[in-house]
Amino acid sequence: MFEIKELTLDHTIHPMAFDTSPRVGWIAECSHSNAIQTKYHIQISVTEEFEDLVWDSGVVDSEQSANIETKGLNLIPSSRYFVRAKIWNNCQEITPWSAPIAFLSGTNGNWHGSFITAETVDLSNDSSGYYLRKQFEISEDLEIESAVIHMSGCGVYKAFINGDEIGDDELKPGFTSYNKNMLYQSYDLTNALSSDNVIAFHVAPGWYKGRLGFYGERNLYGDKTAIICELVIQYTNGEQDRVISDASWLSHSSPLLFAEIYDGEIYDGRKELEGWNTIHGDIKDWHAVEELTHAVETLAPQTSCTVRRHEIFQPKAIFTTPQGDIVIDFGQNLSGLVEFNINGLAGERVVIEHFESLDAKGNVYLDNLRSALQKVEYILGNDGQHTYCPGFSFQGFRYIRVTEYPGSIEAENFKVHALYSDIGETGTFKSSNELLNKLHSNITWGMRSNFVDIPTDCPQRDERLGWTGDAQVFAKTASYLSNTRGFFAKWLKDLSADQTEEGGVPHVIPDVLTGRSDHDPILSIGTHSSAAWGDAAIIIPWTLYMMYGDNAILSHQYESMKAYLDFMHTHSEELIYNYKLQFGDWVALDAEEGSYFGATPTELTGTAFFAYSTHLFAKIAHILGLEQEAKEYSELYENIKQAYHSAFIKPDGSLSVETQTAHIISLHFDLVPEQSKRLISYKLTQLLKDNAGALNTGFVGTPYFCYSLSDNGYTEQAYDLLLREEFPSWLDQVKQGATTIWEHWDGIKPDGTMWSADMNSFNHYAYGSVGEWIYSRVLGINPIESSPGFKCVHIKPLMNKKLSYVKGTFRSVYGAINVEWRVVGERKFELMVQVPFNTRAFIEFDNNTNITVHSDNNSLLNNNSLEVGSGRYTFTVEYVDEHVAVM
Ligand code: BGC
Numbered sequence: 001m002f003e004i005k006e007l008t009l010d011h012t013i014h015p016m017a018f019d020t021s022p023r024v025g026w027i028a029e030c031s032h033s034n035a036i037q038t039k040y041h042i043q044i045s046v047t048e049e050f051e052d053l054v055w056d057s058g059v060v061d062s063e064q065s066a067n068i069e070t071k072g073l074n075l076i077p078s079s080r081y082f083v084r085a086k087i088w089n090n091c092q093e094i095t096p097w098s099a100p101i102a103f104l105s106g107t108n109g110n111w112h113g114s115f116i117t118a119e120t121v122d123l124s125n126d127s128s129g130y131y132l133r134k135q136f137e138i139s140e141d142l143e144i145e146s147a148v149i150h151m152s153g154c155g156v157y158k159a160f161i162n163g164d165e166i167g168d169d170e171l172k173p174g175f176t177s178y179n180k181n182m183l184y185q186s187y188d189l190t191n192a193l194s195s196d197n198v199i200a201f202h203v204a205p206g207w208y209k210g211r212l213g214f215y216g217e218r219n220l221y222g223d224k225t226a227i228i229c230e231l232v233i234q235y236t237n238g239e240q241d242r243v244i245s246d247a248s249w250l251s252h253s254s255p256l257l258f259a260e261i262y263d264g265e266i267y268d269g270r271k272e273l274e275g276w277n278t279i280h281g282d283i284k285d286w287h288a289v290e291e292l293t294h295a296v297e298t299l300a301p302q303t304s305c306t307v308r309r310h311e312i313f314q315p316k317a318i319f320t321t322p323q324g325d326i327v328i329d330f331g332q333n334l335s336g337l338v339e340f341n342i343n344g345l346a347g348e349r350v351v352i353e354h355f356e357s358l359d360a361k362g363n364v365y366l367d368n369l370r371s372a373l374q375k376v377e378y379i380l381g382n383d384g385q386h387t388y389c390p391g392f393s394f395q396g397f398r399y400i401r402v403t404e405y406p407g408s409i410e411a412e413n414f415k416v417h418a419l420y421s422d423i424g425e426t427g428t429f430k431s432s433n434e435l436l437n438k439l440h441s442n443i444t445w446g447m448r449s450n451f452v453d454i455p456t457d458c459p460q461r462d463e464r465l466g467w468t469g470d471a472q473v474f475a476k477t478a479s480y481l482s483n484t485r486g487f488f489a490k491w492l493k494d495l496s497a498d499q500t501e502e503g504g505v506p507h508v509i510p511d512v513l514t515g516r517s518d519h520d521p522i523l524s525i526g527t528h529s530s531a532a533w534g535d536a537a538i539i540i541p542w543t544l545y546m547m548y549g550d551n552a553i554l555s556h557q558y559e560s561m562k563a564y565l566d567f568m569h570t571h572s573e574e575l576i577y578n579y580k581l582q583f584g585d586w587v588a589l590d591a592e593e594g595s596y597f598g599a600t601p602t603e604l605t606g607t608a609f610f611a612y613s614t615h616l617f618a619k620i621a622h623i624l625g626l627e628q629e630a631k632e633y634s635e636l637y638e639n640i641k642q643a644y645h646s647a648f649i650k651p652d653g654s655l656s657v658e659t660q661t662a663h664i665i666s667l668h669f670d671l672v673p674e675q676s677k678r679l680i681s682y683k684l685t686q687l688l689k690d691n692a693g694a695l696n697t698g699f700v701g702t703p704y705f706c707y708s709l710s711d712n713g714y715t716e717q718a719y720d721l722l723l724r725e726e727f728p729s730w731l732d733q734v735k736q737g738a739t740t741i742w743e744h745w746d747g748i749k750p751d752g753t754m755w756s757a758d759m760n761s762f763n764h765y766a767y768g769s770v771g772e773w774i775y776s777r778v779l780g781i782n783p784i785e786s787s788p789g790f791k792c793v794h795i796k797p798l799m800n801k802k803l804s805y806v807k808g809t810f811r812s813v814y815g816a817i818n819v820e821w822r823v824v825g826e827r828k829f830e831l832m833v834q835v836p837f838n839t840r841a842f843i844e845f846d847n848n849t850n851i852t853v854h855s856d857n858n859s860l861l862n863n864n865s866l867e868v869g870s871g872r873y874t875f876t877v878e879y880v881d882e883h884v885a886v887m
Contacts, residue, residue: 002030004085004098011485011548011813012304014422017150017186019106019301021055021073023552024083025066026098027815030837032091033871037063037838039088044073048082048100059088065838066789066813067550075105078148078232080188089837104186106301107150107230113244115154115294117226118203118251120287124223127210127263129256129392131276132227132289133200134249140195143236147193150232152184152299155225156206156259156392160277161192161199169306170337170391170419174453175207175466176490177510178221180497183302183490189231199243200277201227204259204392211260213512214462215520216371220512226292228299250286252276255381259392262372262462264354267388269381270346305486307453309337309417318409323363326402326409330416333398333740333763335449335459338376339389341413344406350378350388351404354397356460356762360752364401367757372462380406394419394452396460396763398739420448423482429774429808433723435731436803440774442734446741446765447478454491454510458743458761465508466491469533469583470766473703475540477771479547480781480810488540489553495537496560502570503563505534507583522596526580529567531602531609532700533583537564538613542620548813549789554620562629565617568610569636575643577610578603585661587759588698589728589745596759598698600661604648605700611640612669619785644671653679660687661701667712668704681712688717694728695721695745703769710777710798718777719802722770730770741768779808779819784842793817796844799829799877814839827879834872842867845877852878 009015009022024042040062044055055073065087075081082100118130138144149166151159152173159166166187173183203225204210211218231243255271258264275281316331333356342350354374359365374395378388402409429440450456455471455478456464471491478484491509498511506514506528517523528534541557544550571579584605588598618633648656648666653676655662663684666672672680688695695705709718725731728745736748743764744755754760776782780797783790790812797806797819805822815836824830835841844865845853853864854876 002028002089002093003095004028004087007083007085007098007101009083009101009103010303011483011550013101015101015103015304016306017104017106017301018075018303019108021070021075022103022303024068024070024085025813026085026087027813028065028087028095028837029815030089030091030093030870032089034869035837036090036869037065037087038090040065040068040085041087042068042070042083042085044070044081044083046079046081050082050084050100054081063838066548067552075108077105077108077110078150079105080146080148080190081105102188104148104188106186107184107299109297111228111230111296111299112242113228113230113246114296115226115228115292116245116247116249116289117224117292118287118289119224120290122223124219127205127258127260129202129204129254129259130225131200131202131252131254131273132249133198133277133281133283133286134243134245135196135198135279136243138193138195138197138233138241142239144190144193145234145236147189147231147233148186149189149229150184150186150301151227151229152182153201153203153225153227154178154208154222154294155203157201157203157227158391159199159201159229161189162194162197163275163278164192169308171206171307171394171453173302174307175510177494177497178208180298181300181493182298184228184299185302185306193233196279198277198279198281199229199231201229202254202256203227204256206392207261211262213465213516214370215516217516222294224292226294228296247289247291249289250283251289252286256392261393261464262374264373264375264393264395265390266377268379269386270379272381303486305422305490307419308422309419310448311418313416313418315411315414318411321358321363322361325364327364328400328402328409328414330398331739332445333396333449334416334418334445335394335396335420335452336416336418337390337394338400339387339415339417341385341387342378342380342406343385344380344383346380346382348380348406349404350406352376352400352402354395354400356396356398358399359754364399368461368754368760368762370461370758372460374460389417394459396449396458396464418448419452421451421453421487423451423484423487425481426483426811427481427775427809429779431806432804435725435734436723438734439730440771442738442740443477443765443768443771444481445739446763446768447474447481449740449763450765451478451487455488458764460763461761465512466510467508467533468495468505468536469507469530469586469699470764472532472536472539473699473769474765475536475543476547477769479543480772480775485544485548485550488544489556492540492553492557492560496557499560499563500528503567504528505537505564507533522581529571529579530581530583531577531606534564535609535613537561538616542616545623546783546785546788549791551623554624558620558624561617561620565614565633568613572607572610575607575610575640576603576647577606579606582606583699585659585698585700587744588661588701589696590659591698594756598659598661598700600659600700601657604657604662605665607640607644607647608665608669608671611637611644611671614640641671645673649673649676654683655680658687660684660691660695660705661697663687664697664701664704664708667708677712681708681714684708685714685717688721693720693724694726696728699766702767703772706770706773706777715798715800718773719800722773723802730767738762741765775808775810778803778806779810781808781810781817781819789813790817790839792840792842793835794842794844795819795833797821797831799831799846812836812839824876825878829877831875831877832872835868835870837870840867840869843873852880
């Protein structure tokens with residue numbers, strides 16, 4: 001077998017539209033071992049039959065199967081394209097042509113229509129939905145060759161053609177720094193048009209006009225909802241028609257009386273307008289719309305990664321709380337939409353409230369939602385059966401309270417649609433430890449819940465903002481679990497756009513805090529450039545480069561990265577970075593009671609990140625061929641390191657700051673003198689021991705805790721930490737019934753009381769950042785700097801008897817890398833590794849020399865390591881020394 005299984009454009013299997021030529025990649029499978037691609041051939045056509053080629057790579061001698069540029073492809077706006085590829089291997093085989101993948105071209109910046117609004121008077125405090133529609137005809141003498149629609153909105157919109165919803169994407173156009181970047185969505189309507197047509201929109205406030213941020217403000221980007229649309233119809237005779245949004249459209253208020261991201265929806269079925277989005281709708285009460293002078297220059301095509309409905313959850317239990325509330329438990333904390341059926345009389349109502357947790361007594365706990373109502377209310381328009389599912393808000397929850405519902409509440413009438421960006425799944429993990437497996441699931445759901453168009457801190461309270469620090473610490477874990485390439489690239493574009501003039505990076509992206517925080521007790525100190533938060537600007541592009549082997553992200557973000565580094569440099573004092581508000585080791589357990597700020601001094605965390613980011617940036621400059629800058633920033637890195645030594649390393653080689661986090665980041669960022677490493681890592685184990693084997697780290701130290709142990713000879717302690725079941729630990733939360741990751745280690749304290757409700761999310765992915773250690777050390781799957789994107793993978797699992805078996809996959813851009821190991825004897829492990837087609841693996845065993853390794857195919861071992869091509873390999877690893885055997 002030799003075939004292309006999956007073709008991608010700009011790393012997605014669901015491309016939408018491009019204004020610039022996309023890059024092509026594929027995953028191929030081949031039944032031979034040691035198989036490498038030798039040639040490829042890519043074709044792009046305007047027909048699915050590939051009769052009219054518009055781009056042809058010819059047969060190219062190349063191993064490249066990811067990030068292939070289609071240079072010279074000249075895209076004609078608003079057209080349909082199809083791409084296919086075939087490849088050759090070193091076993092003299094050729095694949096058939098792959099299944100084609102379709103994409104659209106964008107508007108190339110040309111918009112003939114304008115933004116139009118139904119809100120012709122001041123409705124800035126109004127949270128209701130509006131309908132907009134346009135009727136148009138197509139002459140029966142004309143045959144449609146293609147019809148492509150581009151559209152966007154101020155607010156959140158749904159669009160319809162002749163009554164059918166266009167696309168299955170939710171919360172369009174997504175959340176961006178709207179005044180600088182706005183995305184439009186494009187769809188192929190070639191088969192959706194007839195002679196009489198209606199194109200219609202339903203728009204509500206969303207992030208654009210609705211209440212956003214924890215200061216309760218609204219209209220952050222504008223005070224009117226609006227839409228823009230451009231339908232381009234190409235006829236076979238060469239003629240073209242455009243249906244554009246302009247003053248000829250009509251509008252009407254919709255039955256959606258209220259819709260807000262945090263608060264939910266009120267839908268009054270009595271106000272429904274039958275057939276409103278079809279030619280049968282009665283338009284006599286409809287009003288004229290108003291054209292807005294809203295800029296179209298900021299509109300860019302959404303290439304991929306829209307928000308969609310994914311898994312469906314059915315009720316796990318329906319019960320009455322001690323306080324008498326009827327509650328449905330869906331068994332999983334998530335971001336989602338509850339769809340319900342109801343049979344009742346006109347005017348009767350359904351009211352549901354969404355929440356995350358029950359309190360210690362088993363009652364509904366709403367306090368940690370702060371001001372977010374998370375409430376959906378539906379009023380029946382007429383007698384009979386109805387179904388409703390919200391679509392202009394989303395909720396973060398596991399439970400709902402059913403406050404009103406006509407008739408009896410039956411499980412079959414309720415279901416939840418999980419809602420998140422189209423990131424797929426690239427990582428799977430299973431082990432002999434069920435609690436660890438559940439932790440993996442919780443990390444995954446923490447990601448899904450918080451990847452609703454932007455990487456958020458939490459999905460439930462009146463926040464849901466793109467906190468840079470949370471995204472930074474979790475980015476690598478997320479990139480093992482899912483395809484984050486398009487998701488983060490979109491957000492990083494906003495990060496660049498929202499940087500301060502000096503290059504400072506706002507704490508949240510899109511930046512909705514700057515200029516609004518003057519009275520905030522904490523944020524009035526500063527709204528940008530906290531270490532570990534702002535460093536998202538550098539660490540995330542670097543992570544994407546390593547995981548996808550794609551240096552386009554480095555060149556796109558280069559100026560942004562450089563600006564942030566220069567900002568830190570300018571605002572450091574003698575290379576110690578501690579600019580204004582530093583969150584430091586946020587919500588660490590060594591914080592003073594009730595405080596969010598961990599005990600590690602912020603000049604240490606600030607300088608550590610300044611050094612780390614500078615080091616990455618020097619490497620990035622080198623990768624991009626900017627040798628002068630690479631040299632300059634390498635020198636700067638060495639100087640910061642020196643400053644760090646002078647400030648924090650004592651003459652005896654130990655650290656002057658006695659916190660776990662100080663030790664962890666000093667080790668992990670390689671900021672301690674070589675000769676002090678042993679002492680400092682030993683000291684870390686002592687700090688852990690002194691704290692009864694428990695961590696007390698926050699956002700900064702936690703992600704690297706296990707690394708700083710295992711990479712310095714303390715693998716046993718790293719496993720103990722990961723597998724610890726007592727409070728505080730990852731598995732303690734699991735044992736307490738968590739289905740996602742909590743914001744605080746002590747979100748629910750051992751005595752059952754909760755952390756103060758003002759800051760107590762049960763769905764915060766930051767501490768889920770231990771996920772990357774599970775992939776990179778337990779499974780041992782690692783990218784290599786000299787061969788990024790897993791063209792060559794470094795496999796080095798830390799096999800340990802605390803787990804009797806482990807099995808996992810990371811699906812790289814080349815295909816699935818599988819690793820499985822199990823204990824097979826007193827001192828023996830069996831390891832299976834599967835390496836995808838067109839890649840190699842550098843497999844390393846325990847550095848300890850006291851092992852013997854047998855491989856099933858007599859592969860040559862060299863110093864406990866070997867390099868292999870694609871294929872499946874098994875090894876038996878035996879520890880000679882009993883002491884080592886338990887490691
Ligand atoms: C968020 C955090 C965030 C922090 C920064 C909180 O409100 O929920 O996750 O990083 O503020 O201080």
